[in-house]
Amino acid sequence: MSTLTIRLPNDQHERLKALAAARGTSLNKLFEELTTKALTEFDAETRFRLRAARGDKDRALDILEKLDRVHSQRG
Secondary structure, eight states, rough: OOOOOOOHHHHHHHHHHHHHHTTOHHHHHHHHHHHHHHHHHHHHHHHHHHHHHHHHHHHHHHHHHHHHHHEEEEE
């Protein structure tokens, strides 16, 4: 596992600590969850763009519909 140091404004750091506390998790785990979500979205967009470039519009629309369903289930 890697270690990452980031610089944030103090107020943003305090708000993130409050968010982590409200979720009952550590700041480290919160960042892990946020980065996982960001990478998942990036991967989905990349897959969509690859399929769109191949001209498979129906498959691309199917992926978007699936993402919408997953997103709506998570609230």
